[in-house]
Structures are given as structure tokens and as C-alpha cells.
Amino acid sequence: ASNKTLLMLPGDGIGPEVCDEVRKVVDWMDKRRAVTFDIKEDKVGGAAYDAYGTPLTDDAMDKAQNADAVLFGAVGGPQYDNLGWDARPEAGLLRLRKEMDLFANLRPAVTFDALLEASTLKPEVVQGLDIMIVRELTAGVYFGEPRGMQMWEGKERCIDTQSYTRDEIVRVAEVAFDLARKRNKRVASAEKANVMKTGVFWRQTVAEVHKDGGYDDIELSNVLADNCAMQLVRNPKQFDVIVTDNLFGDLLSDVAAMLTGSLGMLPSASLGAVDEFGRRKALYEPVHGSAPDIAGQGKANPMAMLLSFAMALRYSFDLGDDADLVEQAAQAVLSTGKRTLDIMSAGCEAISTSQMGDAVIAEL
Amino acid sequence: ASNKTLLMLPGDGIGPEVCDEVRKVVDWMDKRRAVTFDIKEDKVGGAAYDAYGTPLTDDAMDKAQNADAVLFGAVGGPQYDNLGWDARPEAGLLRLRKEMDLFANLRPAVTFDALLEASTLKPEVVQGLDIMIVRELTAGVYFGEPRGMQMWEGKERCIDTQSYTRDEIVRVAEVAFDLARKRNKRVASAEKANVMKTGVFWRQTVAEVHKDGGYDDIELSNVLADNCAMQLVRNPKQFDVIVTDNLFGDLLSDVAAMLTGSLGMLPSASLGAVDEFGRRKALYEPVHGSAPDIAGQGKANPMAMLLSFAMALRYSFDLGDDADLVEQAAQAVLSTGKRTLDIMSAGCEAISTSQMGDAVIAEL
Ligand SMILES: CC(C)[C@H](C(=O)O)[C@@H](O)C(=O)O
Ligand SMILES: CC(C)[C@H](C(=O)O)[C@@H](O)C(=O)O
Numbered sequence: 001a002s003n004k005t006l007l008m009l010p011g012d013g014i015g016p017e018v019c020d021e022v023r024k025v026v027d028w029m030d031k032r033r034a035v036t037f038d039i040k041e042d043k044v045g046g047a048a049y050d051a052y053g054t055p056l057t058d059d060a061m062d063k064a065q066n067a068d069a070v071l072f073g074a075v076g077g078p079q080y081d082n083l084g085w086d087a088r089p090e091a092g093l094l095r096l097r098k099e100m101d102l103f104a105n106l107r108p109a110v111t112f113d114a115l116l117e118a119s120t121l122k123p124e125v126v127q128g129l130d131i132m133i134v135r136e137l138t139a140g141v142y143f144g145e146p147r148g149m150q151m152w153e154g155k156e157r158c159i160d161t162q163s164y165t166r167d168e169i170v171r172v173a174e175v176a177f178d179l180a181r182k183r184n185k186r187v188a189s190a191e192k193a194n195v196m197k198t199g200v201f202w203r204q205t206v207a208e209v210h211k212d213g214g215y216d217d218i219e220l221s222n223v224l225a226d227n228c229a230m231q232l233v234r235n236p237k238q239f240d241v242i243v244t245d246n247l248f249g250d251l252l253s254d255v256a257a258m259l260t261g262s263l264g265m266l267p268s269a270s271l272g273a274v275d276e277f278g279r280r281k282a283l284y285e286p287v288h289g290s291a292p293d294i295a296g297q298g299k300a301n302p303m304a305m306l307l308s309f310a311m312a313l314r315y316s317f318d319l320g321d322d323a324d325l326v327e328q329a330a331q332a333v334l335s336t337g338k339r340t341l342d343i344m345s346a347g348c349e350a351i352s353t354s355q356m357g358d359a360v361i362a363e364l
Numbered sequence: 365a366s367n368k369t370l371l372m373l374p375g376d377g378i379g380p381e382v383c384d385e386v387r388k389v390v391d392w393m394d395k396r397r398a399v400t401f402d403i404k405e406d407k408v409g410g411a412a413y414d415a416y417g418t419p420l421t422d423d424a425m426d427k428a429q430n431a432d433a434v435l436f437g438a439v440g441g442p443q444y445d446n447l448g449w450d451a452r453p454e455a456g457l458l459r460l461r462k463e464m465d466l467f468a469n470l471r472p473a474v475t476f477d478a479l480l481e482a483s484t485l486k487p488e489v490v491q492g493l494d495i496m497i498v499r500e501l502t503a504g505v506y507f508g509e510p511r512g513m514q515m516w517e518g519k520e521r522c523i524d525t526q527s528y529t530r531d532e533i534v535r536v537a538e539v540a541f542d543l544a545r546k547r548n549k550r551v552a553s554a555e556k557a558n559v560m561k562t563g564v565f566w567r568q569t570v571a572e573v574h575k576d577g578g579y580d581d582i583e584l585s586n587v588l589a590d591n592c593a594m595q596l597v598r599n600p601k602q603f604d605v606i607v608t609d610n611l612f613g614d615l616l617s618d619v620a621a622m623l624t625g626s627l628g629m630l631p632s633a634s635l636g637a638v639d640e641f642g643r644r645k646a647l648y649e650p651v652h653g654s655a656p657d658i659a660g661q662g663k664a665n666p667m668a669m670l671l672s673f674a675m676a677l678r679y680s681f682d683l684g685d686d687a688d689l690v691e692q693a694a695q696a697v698l699s700t701g702k703r704t705l706d707i708m709s710a711g712c713e714a715i716s717t718s719q720m721g722d723a724v725i726a727e728l
Contacts, residue, residue, distance in 0.1 A: 076558075090558045120489045120598055141505075141526060145516075147561045152509075155529055158565035162505060162524040163516070192614070194440075194454045197511045201522035226618040233597065233622040234484055250556070251615055254590040258597040 007067035009044040013290025014300035015073020021302035021357030045075025045089035055092030069316040074290035102270035105135040109256035114334040119261030135249025169205040176243035186240035264301030267308035284308035298352035301340040329363035371431035373408040377654025378664035379437020385666035385721030409439025409453035419456030433680040434647040438654035466634035469499040473620035478698040483625030499613025533569040540607035550604035628665030631672035648672040662716035665704035693727035
């Protein structure tokens with residue numbers, strides 16, 4: 001049994017309670033499977049600010065750099081809304097992404113047959129939906145300098161800089177093409193090449209990677225980001241893999257997530273480059289946020305966090321079979337009619353966060 | 365009868381054929397109502413490029429500056445996809461917006477009861493939907509300088525600049541609050557204040573306008589742009605007026621438009637400031653694009669263009685009653701079951717672009 005380090009950063013709101021459920025799966029794996037995990041824990045976001053006056057300490061950052069995988073809950077809450085720029089909870093998450101160089105954010109948007117009616121879209125539009133959004137996560141307008149107030153041609157203005165180097169586009173495009181190869185072999189690249197210079201550059205660079213990277217088995221199409229948003233609502237099943245920049249990825253992945261109607265079920269992975277030892281830094285987090293209104297009441301759905309752990313098994317630990325087991329257990333629990341409140345519907349059985357975790361273990 | 369100048373810029377694809385239908389309404393108004401229009405016409409987009417080598421001539425620009433209102437069809441087509449930056453069809457539209465200083469883009473997203481089933485969303489989610497998106501249209505990342513390739517800290521990178529001055533935010537916020545006052549008195553302001561400095565500045569400035577501008581009868585809320593995109597899919601009827609920047613407005617208004625399921629029905633208005641004579645520059649255009657695949661076949665739906673003309677009557681000519689007449693005529697035609705192909709459904713009568721125009725005139 002190999003010993004892997006998992007860093008848990010539960011964060012704020014429902015973060016801690018959904019992270020707790022992962023511990024049950026880790027325990028189960030320790031006993032039943034060929035791998036054990038050494039779990040470390042630290043604070044992030046508002047919780048870190050309350051304890052240490054910063055949304056992420058250097059010590060926690062170190063732990064993250066040295067972990068085999070980071071499990072991240074959620075950050076934010078109304079009590080932190082008026083903190084300064086550097087103290088805001090999101091700054092902790094953005095520092096992790098940037099310093100760990102987690103440039104590829106994988107956001108699957110998948111519908112579960114048992115939860116189809118939770119979608120606001122007609123069932124035939126979203127049944128069987130399986131999109132993978134690959135969002136660039138460490139560049140673009142999220143990190144570009146300069147930013148802030150400045151004088152420009154005699155006027156005071158506020159700016160952000162949308163910035164991409166060639167390398168920053170190449171590496172995330174490669175991730176998208178590689179993923180598409182294991183799926184339906186289609187990549188749609190979304191930008192605003194009709195308006196933005198970085199959009200033109202993005203489109204050109206992705207086309208070069210496609211051509212020179214030996215990806216001619218993959219079908220590449222370009223779609224304007226506004227049209228992509230429309231098409232996600234009109235006919236989402238036309239997409240396989242979507243690759244896009246940090247900001248468009250933020251919006252498009254949220255639209256795609258909401259199509260499924262079950263935000264509480266959606267995981268994500270943020271991956272770094274593979275190093276010379278075949279390892280990559282990685283952070284896994286549910287797509288849902290900290291939901292402060294229901295925190296601490298046992299109402300949160302732990303599935304997105306559990307499925308994020310399944311992504312960790314697949315992408316960080318090469319334990320695809322175990323990932324499959326966890327995903328199948330989640331499906332099985334749904335088909336028994338057990339539901340947390342967010343996905344509750346008539347005729348189903350309402351259970352708590354921890355009962356949901358137990359139910360997954362029972363299926364395993 | 366006053367004499368007003370209308371400049372028609374039909375552009376590419378289905379632009380010309382939908383503009384032709386507006387002429388019928390103008391003729392009707394000339395005969396039956398207290399106003400006559402002097403129609404001028406010029407080229408824009410690919411059509412202008414083909415004729416003059418530029419997507420908008422200075423002469424056409426002059427005509428637009430001097431018209432009482434501009435009616436814009438659509439631009440773009442596959443044959444123009446590989447033109448250079450300055451020659452691309454969109455450059456004509458962007459020049460019109462910038463030089464006419466059309467800073468407030470009004471994009472209503474309204475569902476028509478007769479077309480409810482065209483939406484991919486469940487009828488109960490979108491029935492009665494009536495959102496007004498107010499998009500800033502002359503600043504932000506669409507026009508910010510510097511842009512393009514540059515060296516930065518020893519690396520070559522491509523940038524765009526997201527830029528806002530205080531005034532640019534103030535004036536569009538005022539438009540949003542003023543519109544909300546005539547509607548349901550709620551404004552949601554969308555940005556990424558958790559990530560972007562311009563987002564923080566936007567949020568602060570909108571709050572100042574709300575407080576100092578005497579708008580305490582209007583309820584203001586802030587929503588992160590990604591969450592706004594989600595909420596549009598989850599529960600769009602929670603919104604009344606949404607005010608947002610140029611780029612977020614581009615995506616969010618397209619999501620909102622697609623919720624209605626009938627893009628061929630949606631108009632938009634782009635307005636400048638009111639000058640000392642009480643006049644404002646204005647351009648009206650349908651939300652749908654040039655649809656080159658169906659151009660010239662009589663399949664296009666002229667309703668969005670006709671309803672854009674209705675917006676012109678309301679916002680440029682203070683002819684709210686006549687605008688109402690056109691809008692009611694459009695509704696009436698729908699309830700007789702007449703449909704162009706884009707909104708066709710079982711049991712309805714399929715008619716052509718020009719038959720649809722005639723049907724509206726018949727109702728008038
Ligand atoms: C919390 C926030 C900084 C973050 C983002 O904007 O990237 C979130 O919306 C996400 O999508 O992970
Ligand atoms: C044609 C294009 C330049 C334009 C934009 O991006 O603003 C269009 O998408 C729109 O929304 O009017």
C-alpha cells in the first residue's frame with residue numbers, strides 16, 4: 001500500500017461538512033483497497049482570515065505544494081464581503097491556483113438520469129448530457145498586470161489586463177485535445193476573436209497545437225464565446241470538450257453546470273503540469289459554493305465533494321477503477337431515491353449530509 | 365407631419381431582407397400617422413467591404429451621425445472570416461457604436477406566450493419572462509488600449525485592456541435606474557468584483573449613483589457575473605433590469621435571449637446621451653445575426669427587425685403609442701398562427717419573410 005498525502009482545505013460555509021464525508025471514503029479505501037492516505041488539514045478563505053488574518057498562510061501554501069492532492073471545500077460568506085482586496089476569501093483560492101500553477105481546470109457537466117427533472121431545461125434537451133469544459137485557470141484577466149486605477153491620456157481610469165502568452169494557451173489546448181481523444185474526439189474552442197486581440201491569438205494558437213501536435217484525429221471548431229453561451233442553452237449535447245480562457249470559462253462552466261439542474265452533484269479538478277517524476281500538482285473542488293445560508297445544518301449535498309475525490313483518484317493517483325467505484329456508488333444511491341434537500345423531489349427520501357455519505361459507503 | 369431621417373444599414377446575410385419589411389411599416393406610418401420618414405440607405409460589414417474595401421465608409425459614418433435613427437440589419441458571413449482586423453465586418457458595427465457614442469445597449473428578453481414551446485426551458489420557468497439587460501457598449505475590453513502583442517517582463521504576450529472611467533459607469537447606471545423606475549424598480553448589477561479591479565470599481569460606482577442620484581425607490585443588488593449566468597438559467601424571472609459591462613453584457617444578453625427560444629423575435633436599441641436639444645443618437649438592431657445559411661431565401665423572420673423599429677419609435681421619436689401598435693400587431697400575427705420557419709411549430713402556418721411583413725401591416 002502506497003502512502004499518499006491529501007491536504008484538506010475545507011474553508012467556509014458548507015465546506016467543512018462536505019469534506020467530512022470524504023474522510024469516510026478515505027477510511028473505506030484504507031481498509032479495502034491497495035492505497036492509504038495520509039490526511040492533513042488546514043484553513044483557507046474566511047476561516048483562515050478569522051484565525052490568522054490572511055485567507056491562506058504561507059504554511060498552508062507549503063503544505064499544498066507538497067501534497068499529492070488538495071481537496072478544497074468552498075470559501076466566502078457575507079461576513080467577509082467587505083474585507084480588503086488581499087484579505088477576501090477568494091484570494092486564498094486564487095493564490096493556490098497561481099502558485100501551484102494549476103492551469104487546467106476540468107469542469108464536467110453531466111446529467112444524472114435520476115435527477116433529470118431537477119433541470120429547468122426540458123428533459124430531452126439535457127438527458128445524457130456529458131460535456132467537459134477545460135478552462136485555463138492561471139492567466140487571463142484573473143492575473144494580468146497592470147491592474148487598478150491609473151491615469152491614461154489625462155483621465156483617471158480603472159483597468160484589468162487580459163493577458164496570454166503562447167505557452168499558456170498551448171498547454172491548456174493540449175490538455176483539451178488529450179481529453180477529447182478519450183471521449184468523443186471533438187473540441188470547441190471559445191473566444192471573442194471578432195473583438196479581442198487575445199481572442200485572435202487564442203484561436204491561432206489552438207489551431208497550431210491542433211495541426212502541429214498530431215491531433216488530426218480530433219475535430220476542432222471555433223465558437224464565439226457569446227454564441228457558445230447561447231448554444232449551451234439551445235442544444236448543449238452538440239458539445240464534447242470545450243476549451244476556453246479563464247474568464248469565459250468561469251461563465252460558460254457555470255451555465256453548463258446549471259443545465260444539469262444539480263449543482264450539488266458537480267465536481268471539478270484543477271491540474272498542473274506533469275513533472276519529470278510523472279507527478280502533477282492538483283486541487284479538487286466541488287462546483288457549488290460555500291452556501292452560508294445552509295451551513296452547519298446537515299442540509300448540504302456531499303456528492304460534488306465525493307465526486308471531486310473520485311476525480312482525485314483518477315487524475316492524481318491513477319486509480320481509475322476506484323474512481324469508477326465511487327461514481328457508481330453515487331449513481332446507485334441516487335437510484336434508491338435517497339436525496340439531500342437540494343435535489344429532493346416528490347416520492348424520494350430526504351436525508352442529511354452525513355446520511356448521504358453513509359449511503360455511498362454502504363453502496364461501496 | 366414632422367420629417368425624420370432614418371438611415372438603413374442592412375448589412376449582410378438576412379439583413380437586407382428583414383430591413384425591407386421595415387419599409388412597409390414606414391410606408392404605413394407615412395400614410396396613416398402624424399409622422400413621415402425620410403429613408404436613406406448605405407452599406408456596412410461585408411457588403412461595404414465588397415463595394416468599398418472597408419466595413420464602413422466615412423460617408424456612411426457621417427450619414428449615421430446625422431440621422432435621427434439608424435436601423436442596422438446584421439453583419440458577417442463565412443466569406444469574410446479571414447479578413448484582417450480592420451476589414452472584418454464587425455469593425456463596421458464597432459465603429460458605429462464608438463463614434464456615435466452609443467453607450468447604452470438595451471436588450472429586452474421577453475417571452476411570447478404563443479411561442480413558449482420554442483424555448484428549451486420548461487414553460488413555467490420562462491412564461492411571462494420580461495428582463496431588460498442594459499449593457500455598456502462603448503468601453504471595457506471592446507475598446508481599451510493598449511492591446512495586441514507586446515513584450516512584458518521579458519516575455520512576449522498578447523493583451524486586451526478592460527478599462528472603465530467613472531463617467532462611463534455612471535451614465536449607463538443612470539439609464540438602468542431610469543428604466544427600472546418605469547418597470548419593476550429592481551436593478552441587478554453584474555460584475556466580477558471578487559476577481560477584477562474594474563469589478564470592484566463598477567460595484568462602487570453603481571452604488572454611488574444609486575445613493576447620490578436619488579434612486580432610493582429602486583432596489584439595487586450586486587450579483588457576480590458567473591452567478592448571474594447561472595441564475596438566468598435557474599430562475600430568470602427573479603430579474604427585472606440587469607446592468608453590466610460590455611463583455612459580460614455580450615454573454616449574459618445572449619443567454620437571456622436564448623431562454624425565450626425565439627431569437628428571431630428579439631430587438632435591441634443602442635442609445636447615446638441626450639443632447640441640449642433633447643435628441644440622442646441611436647441605432648436599432650435585431651439580436652439575431654446575419655444567418656448566411658438562409659439568406660435570400662425568404663426564410664428569415666423579420667419580427668426582430670420590426671420590433672427594433674418599434675423601439676426606435678419609442679426611444680428616438682417619442683412615439684410610444686405607435687411603438688405599442690407595432691408590438692401589438694406582432695403579437696396579433698403570432699396568435700393567428702402565422703410563423704416563419706425559425707419559430708414554426710405543429711399546427712401553425714408557415715409563411716415567408718415578406719408574408720410576415722404583410723401580416724403585420726394587415727394587423728396594423
Ligand atoms: C470564487 C471565484 C474566485 C471563482 C472564480 O471566479 O474562478 C469561482 O467562481 C470559480 O469558478 O471557481
Ligand atoms: C458582432 C459582435 C461584434 C457583437 C458584439 O460582440 O458586441 C455582437 O455579438 C453583439 O452582441 O452585438
